[in-house]
Amino acid sequence: MPQGIRFKDIRHIIHAAILIVVVMVGFLVARALTVPKSFGQYGHYRGDSIHENQDLSVILENPETCRECHESELKRKPDEPAIWPGLDAWRKGKHGSLTCANCHGNLKEHVERRRKDPTSETFVVTKDNRPQLCLLCHHAIVARPKVLPIFDPLREEHASYLEVLKEEQEEVIGCNTCHPSYRPHDPKLSE
Amino acid sequence: MGQLFGFVFPDERIYWQIPIVVYPFLTCIATGTFFLSTLDHLFKNKALKPVSNFALLASMAFVSFASLPLLVHLGHPERAFNIMFTPSIRSAMATFGYIYGFYLGLVLLEVWFVFRPQIVEFALASKGVKRAFYSILTLGVREVTPGASRIDHGIIKLIAFLRVPTACVLSGYVGLIFGTLDAVPLWSWRLMPLIFLLSAVAGGIGLITVLYAVAMKGKGWKLDARCVRSMAAYLLAFLLLTGLVQFINFLRSNYGDNPDWQFAFQTLKSEFGFSFIGLQLIAGWVAPVVLLLALLLMKMKDGLRSALAVTSSILVVVHLFTFLWNLVIGGQLASRTLRGSLSFQPELLGKEGILVSAVIAICPLVLLFILTKILPPYQKKVEAAG
Amino acid sequence: MRVNRRDFLRYACLIVPAGVVPLSRRLIGATAESSAKQKYSLEGHKYAFIVDSTRCIGCGECVRSCNMENKVPEGFVRTWVERYTTTKSGKVIVDSTYDVWRQRKKAERFNFEELKSVPAADISKAFFLPKLCNHCANPPCVPVCPVGATYQSPEGVVLTDPNYCFGCGYCIQACPYGVRFKNPITHTADKCTWCYHRIVKGLLPACVEICPTGARQFGDAAIAGSPIAQVLESAKLHVLRKDFGTNPKVYYIELNPEVR
Numbered sequence: 001m002p003q004g005i006r007f008k009d010i011r012h013i014i015h016a017a018i019l020i021v022v023v024m025v026g027f028l029v030a031r032a033l034t035v036p037k038s039f040g041q042y043g044h045y046r047g048d049s050i051h052e053n054q055d056l057s058v059i060l061e062n063p064e065t066c067r068e069c070h071e072s073e074l075k076r077k078p079d080e081p082a083i084w085p086g087l088d089a090w091r092k093g094k095h096g097s098l099t100c101a102n103c104h105g106n107l108k109e110h111v112e113r114r115r116k117d118p119t120s121e122t123f124v125v126t127k128d129n130r131p132q133l134c135l136l137c138h139h140a141i142v143a144r145p146k147v148l149p150i151f152d153p154l155r156e157e158h159a160s161y162l163e164v165l166k167e168e169q170e171e172v173i174g175c176n177t178c179h180p181s182y183r184p185h186d187p188k189l190s191e
Numbered sequence: 192m193g194q195l196f197g198f199v200f201p202d203e204r205i206y207w208q209i210p211i212v213v214y215p216f217l218t219c220i221a222t223g224t225f226f227l228s229t230l231d232h233l234f235k236n237k238a239l240k241p242v243s244n245f246a247l248l249a250s251m252a253f254v255s256f257a258s259l260p261l262l263v264h265l266g267h268p269e270r271a272f273n274i275m276f277t278p279s280i281r282s283a284m285a286t287f288g289y290i291y292g293f294y295l296g297l298v299l300l301e302v303w304f305v306f307r308p309q310i311v312e313f314a315l316a317s318k319g320v321k322r323a324f325y326s327i328l329t330l331g332v333r334e335v336t337p338g339a340s341r342i343d344h345g346i347i348k349l350i351a352f353l354r355v356p357t358a359c360v361l362s363g364y365v366g367l368i369f370g371t372l373d374a375v376p377l378w379s380w381r382l383m384p385l386i387f388l389l390s391a392v393a394g395g396i397g398l399i400t401v402l403y404a405v406a407m408k409g410k411g412w413k414l415d416a417r418c419v420r421s422m423a424a425y426l427l428a429f430l431l432l433t434g435l436v437q438f439i440n441f442l443r444s445n446y447g448d449n450p451d452w453q454f455a456f457q458t459l460k461s462e463f464g465f466s467f468i469g470l471q472l473i474a475g476w477v478a479p480v481v482l483l484l485a486l487l488l489m490k491m492k493d494g495l496r497s498a499l500a501v502t503s504s505i506l507v508v509v510h511l512f513t514f515l516w517n518l519v520i521g522g523q524l525a526s527r528t529l530r531g532s533l534s535f536q537p538e539l540l541g542k543e544g545i546l547v548s549a550v551i552a553i554c555p556l557v558l559l560f561i562l563t564k565i566l567p568p569y570q571k572k573v574e575a576a577g
Numbered sequence: 578m579r580v581n582r583r584d585f586l587r588y589a590c591l592i593v594p595a596g597v598v599p600l601s602r603r604l605i606g607a608t609a610e611s612s613a614k615q616k617y618s619l620e621g622h623k624y625a626f627i628v629d630s631t632r633c634i635g636c637g638e639c640v641r642s643c644n645m646e647n648k649v650p651e652g653f654v655r656t657w658v659e660r661y662t663t664t665k666s667g668k669v670i671v672d673s674t675y676d677v678w679r680q681r682k683k684a685e686r687f688n689f690e691e692l693k694s695v696p697a698a699d700i701s702k703a704f705f706l707p708k709l710c711n712h713c714a715n716p717p718c719v720p721v722c723p724v725g726a727t728y729q730s731p732e733g734v735v736l737t738d739p740n741y742c743f744g745c746g747y748c749i750q751a752c753p754y755g756v757r758f759k760n761p762i763t764h765t766a767d768k769c770t771w772c773y774h775r776i777v778k779g780l781l782p783a784c785v786e787i788c789p790t791g792a793r794q795f796g797d798a799a800i801a802g803s804p805i806a807q808v809l810e811s812a813k814l815h816v817l818r819k820d821f822g823t824n825p826k827v828y829y830i831e832l833n834p835e836v837r
Contacts, residue, residue: 005338005342006336006338008334008336008338008339009336009338009339009341009342010339010342011332011339012307012329012330012332012339013342013346015330015331015332016300016303016330019330020296027275030272030276031275031276034272034273034276035276035277036741039277039725042619042730042731043725043728043729044277044279044725044728045725045726045727045728045738045741046725046726046738046740046741049728049736049738049740049741050619050730050731050736052738052740053730053736053770053773053774054617054773054774054777055774056773056774057774058646058774058775058778058780059645059646059783060642060645060646060775060783060786060787062780062781062786097789097790097791098789099786099787099789101642101786101787102638102787102789106642106645136636136637136638137634137636137789141635141689141691141692142660142662142689142691142692142695142697142700142703143635143660143661143662143689143703143704143705144634144635144705145634148634198659198671198672198673199755200657200708200754200755200756201653201654201657201673201755202653202654202755202756202757202758203755204758204759206746206749206750206759207746207750261745264745264746265743265744265745266742266743266744266745266746266759266763266764266765267742267743267744267764267765268743270724270741270742270743271743273723273724273726273741273743274723274724274743276724277724277725278723278724279720279721279722279723279724279725281720281721282720282721282722282723282747283721284721284723284745284747285723285724288723368747371721372717372721372750372751373717373751373753373821374717374750374751374752374753374821375750523750526755527753527754527755527837528671528755528837529837530669530671530837
């Protein structure tokens with residue numbers, strides 16, 4: 001190197017360096033503006049996400065809610081009909097391990113309506129009485145434990161249901177005409 | 192969703208589709224093409240001088256588009272910068288984001304320093320819009336003093352020196368994105384980066400050979416015989432190395448006690464038999480190795496030698512693409528149940544379809560064409576010829 | 578399939594009410610009363626999920642209730658039930674509640690189909706097996722996320738952040754259990770959360786709530802003496818794909834080797 005480095009020789013490098021610094025500062029500014037405040041609160045994620053996940057609404061009502069009104073007949077006003085006639089039988093019966101929604105569907109709408117206005121006309125929970133509901137558990141399919149009472153299509157009384165099942169008809173007498181859902185083990189019916 | 196065989200988990204799909212094949216393909220080409228310019232800039236391999244600057248521009252064109260297929264694939268491309276803003280240290284993909292950014296910066300810097308004399312020359316010689324454009328590119332310094340030229344030369348060397356490890360890490364990290372996933376048996380190997388690196392260099396040299404031939408044909412010039420021969424030698428070397436490492440991977444998996452891998456490999460062979468055995472192994476590897484050996488060892492006319500070199504180069508690019516195709520999509524065919532497989536039916540239109548990916552794959556070539564117009568890499572050649 | 582005495586006793590316990598099942602159903606409820614009044618604390622929980630596959634009757638209620646509770650988009654599930662059927666010649670046939678959906682029949686129901694390919698006389702063994710996210714203590718899906726959009730909550734529940742995820746699908750590839758999917762509506766990764774929004778309110782996950790036989794049980798093992806803590810201490814438990822070293826927190830009572 002015969003002579004030292006002159007300013008003229010490195011001017012373009014300084015300009016390039018300024019450009020690089022501008023880009024990097026821009027990146028840091030963009031980062032500071034974009035990264036959510038709660039990021040890193042509990043770990044390498046948005047802390048608010050935990051609360052967003054917690055705050056999702058509950059859809060499936062739990063039996064505790066049902067018990068608020070349907071626990072016993074004591075809460076019943078004198079002029080009202082018994083609101084859960086089968087309660088005791090259901091609990092002691094073979095369907096006692098089921099939850100309300102298994103047969104009644106989700107009751108969120110019913111609960112919300114009654115909570116808003118308890119005097120409102122009683123919302124009748126629509127039961128899905130079609131045999132398909134019962135057959136979810138009681139249809140004979142491979143791997144289903146035989147100790148469950150299995151629907152026997154060969155029984156004379158069941159003959160009409162077979163037609164129903166084949167054609168997926170909507171209107172049909174439910175299984176509970178003969179097998180009451182709350183007392184499926186009723187000795188009268190097993191005869 | 193494709194057809195199913197046997198039992199697969201209900202949510203299993205081929206989630207990574209053609210864009211995720213194109214993305215490592217472009218990245219590999221970008222790191223592979225760098226290799227040629229490095230050999231010239233760093234190691235003074237004179238034989239490669241004719242393609243070195245061209246390779247540099249190609250590297251820039253490909254690296255510029257390498258992240259586009261990823262963006263197309265993302266469910267929320269508008270959040271893409273999250274990967275830079277809140278990178279997760281243990282995620283290979285997050286690290287890739289930073290290395291990609293660094294590499295892109297290095298390539299842009301190197302291009303700028305290498306082509307600065309030309310940029311300044313154009314800025315001074317041209318008029319109007321063209322002048323303004325080149326003036327912006329000069330960053331306001333419209334002269335190249337002898338001292339600056341000497342310093343720039345040193346800087347180019349420094350950047351080329353930095354670019355070697357960066358490029359290795361870049362293509363390696365693409366491999367690591369796959370290699371760290373134990374849940375996918377065909378991907379799970381911590382040395383996957385090595386396969387990617389070697390395949391990338393082979394594919395990059397291959398593509399440059401082809402593009403160089405096309406460019407020379409376009410200009411009506413003859414191919415530089417010494418340069419073609421030199422590239423063919425490198426191509427063969429890296430092809431053999433790729434084959435060796437792939438073979439080691441096959442050995443350690445095939446003779447290991449790994450039912451997951453066995454099942455996945457069987458699925459790959461039965462579903463992707465043609466693209467795996469036919470294209471990747473025979474047409475993409477065996478054929479070019481034979482051709483390259485022939486053109487390097489046998490005496491022949493320059494024209495024939497160049498034709499063979501270009502043919503084998505095309506096959507090597509096919510090898511790189513089918514390797515990635517069979518790895519990325521073939522790796523997802525086998526179900527985690529080991530009792531069934533998904534089948535891949537690519538869609539033509541749609542975000543992750545063939546058309547979009549094809550357009551993305553062509554984009555770098557278009558950019559390269561534009562770049563060669565803006566910054567002619569054969570300038571010196573013209574002077575030498577004239 | 579002959580019913581031996583052991584089998585009978587096992588199922589007697591699910592048929593006889595007020596057995597283990599209603600007890601476990603109240604297990605969270607009991608803590609709910611106390612914790613609902615105070616603010617829910619992220620600390621001091623050790624949730625665990627126990628699947629007693631011997632009790633599963635394959636009704637598919639869990640899948641239906643999960644899809645309703647979590648608004649799971651059509652075509653995907655966060656939990657499902659598999660059926661393993663072994664023939665006398667040793668062949669294993671697997672299908673799931675999901676297969677019916679796949680064939681576009683009775684889309685809302687998630688029933689099992691008749692197993693037509695095997696005559697009943699050829700079957701030597703058959704059982705159902707519920708599957709869901711294992712909420713691994715060492716989850717492979719969390720560290721791969723490039724942006725920190727999937728994480729383990731302080732209680733150890735693996736969650737996703739649909740407002741930060743950019744939908745690269747890396748976590749989906751990393752899961753050895755195939756429980757993650759890309760939600761086609763939000764375009765982000767989606768998975769079972771153990772109904773995190775329910776458990777922080779003292780409720781049970783929807784699938785546990787609805788299960789008519791108690792095949793799915795959930796609870797906080799940090800509460801000493803809670804049924805789940807007792808099961809964790811006493812029962813012989815198994816996890817799926819132990820070879821991956823993921824340390825799942827979904828435990829299986831009885832797990833056949835053909836299950837993957």
